[in-house]
Amino acid sequence: MNDLRDRHYRDILNAYMAKRGLRTTKQREHIVDVFFSQPDHVSIEELLARVREVDPAIGYATVYRTLKLLTECGVAHERKFGDGLTRYELADGEAHHDHLICVECQRIVEFEEPRVEALQDEIAKKHGFVVRSHKHELYGLCPDCQRKGN
Amino acid sequence: MNDLRDRHYRDILNAYMAKRGLRTTKQREHIVDVFFSQPDHVSIEELLARVREVDPAIGYATVYRTLKLLTECGVAHERKFGDGLTRYELADGEAHHDHLICVECQRIVEFEEPRVEALQDEIAKKHGFVVRSHKHELYGLCPDCQRKGN
DNA sequence: TTATATGCAAATTGTTTGCAAGTAT
DNA sequence: ATACTTGCAAACAATTTGCATATAA
Numbered sequence: 001m002n003d004l005r006d007r008h009y010r011d012i013l014n015a016y017m018a019k020r021g022l023r024t025t026k027q028r029e030h031i032v033d034v035f036f037s038q039p040d041h042v043s044i045e046e047l048l049a050r051v052r053e054v055d056p057a058i059g060y061a062t063v064y065r066t067l068k069l070l071t072e073c074g075v076a077h078e079r080k081f082g083d084g085l086t087r088y089e090l091a092d093g094e095a096h097h098d099h100l101i102c103v104e105c106q107r108i109v110e111f112e113e114p115r116v117e118a119l120q121d122e123i124a125k126k127h128g129f130v131v132r133s134h135k136h137e138l139y140g141l142c143p144d145c146q147r148k149g150n
Numbered sequence: 151m152n153d154l155r156d157r158h159y160r161d162i163l164n165a166y167m168a169k170r171g172l173r174t175t176k177q178r179e180h181i182v183d184v185f186f187s188q189p190d191h192v193s194i195e196e197l198l199a200r201v202r203e204v205d206p207a208i209g210y211a212t213v214y215r216t217l218k219l220l221t222e223c224g225v226a227h228e229r230k231f232g233d234g235l236t237r238y239e240l241a242d243g244e245a246h247h248d249h250l251i252c253v254e255c256q257r258i259v260e261f262e263e264p265r266v267e268a269l270q271d272e273i274a275k276k277h278g279f280v281v282r283s284h285k286h287e288l289y290g291l292c293p294d295c296q297r298k299g300n
Numbered sequence: 301t302t303a304t305a306t307g308c309a310a311a312t313t314g315t316t317t318g319c320a321a322g323t324a325t
Numbered sequence: 326a327t328a329c330t331t332g333c334a335a336a337c338a339a340t341t342t343g344c345a346t347a348t349a350a
Binding site: 021068085 | 314315323324325
């Protein structure tokens with residue numbers, strides 16, 4: 001349903017692999033397919049489970065290695081929300097969103113706020129920093145979990 | 151040099167320990183003393199090293215357990231900046247600051263920006279969330295590391 | 301006394317790596 | 326053919342836990 005975007009990222013990946021003489025294998029194809037079809041913020045575990053539906057013999061080291069590859073070439077981003085798991089999402093270069101995380105049900109909602117970005121630049125400048133990336137996460141209760149008490 | 155603040159936190163800790171029948175030991179006293187005298191964002195390793203200057207026999211499990219205790223009773227906060235280490239800082243309830251982190255030298259600088267807080271509330275409300283805490287980190291190059299090239 | 305703490309080492313968890321066998325080019 | 330890849334298991338790093346011993350109350 002998002003062919004253009006997927007195509008763009010696959011092109012980047014292919015260019016990166018070609019440049020380094022890396023090879024296309026069926027495992028990599030499966031993992032990449034699943035990653036593109038998956039909602040954002042997948043963990044390795046989730047990805048591995050889905051990938052094994054297609055090919056049960058795939059090992060988790062291969063998933064780790066492939067996600068590392070996707071991260072290196074800029075197609076994926078690693079995210080660590082304090083629960084000990086690393087999650088991955090599509091890089092999504094232009095629209096860098098941030099996250100609201102429900103501490104009850106772990107639901108993750110994305111938001112975007114240009115005014116915060118502007119303030120960040122101001123803050124960094126004040127301290128003489130050059131910002132490369134940022135992390136802005138709000139932890140709390142989502143509407144559903146508020147309703148359910150607590 | 152910050153007796154009142156320390157006293158306040160020690161009171162909280164003592165109340166918490168009393169309520170649960172936990173005991174005061176010389177190890178805990180040393181660890182707590184070092185934690186209060188330490189600049190913010192200490193890792194377990196750093197803390198253990200400093201504590202062992204006072205009592206070389208203290209084990210790292212005890213440091214972990216004591217910091218967990220301090221976290222449970224609300225005196226300390228856990229922080230995870232993506233380098234794999236958990237760091238601890240005084241809870242410091244009122245003035246909740248955020249962080250600029252140098253990706254080269256790992257230097258950590260604190261900042262405070264009420265206008266960002268205001269925007270956060272606005273964002274949360276828009277999504278129906280009730281915010282409990284947040285994390286706002288800017289990763290980049292500090293002035294020194296910019297100068298050193300890279 | 302007796303229940304809590306400690307230090308050690310072993311266990312756990314998430315992730316990485318070495319290597320022999322497999323495979324894309 | 327050759328060099329990259331894979332799956333497995335072992336290695337790792339950070340943290341947690343089980344247990345016998347030590348100790349605060």
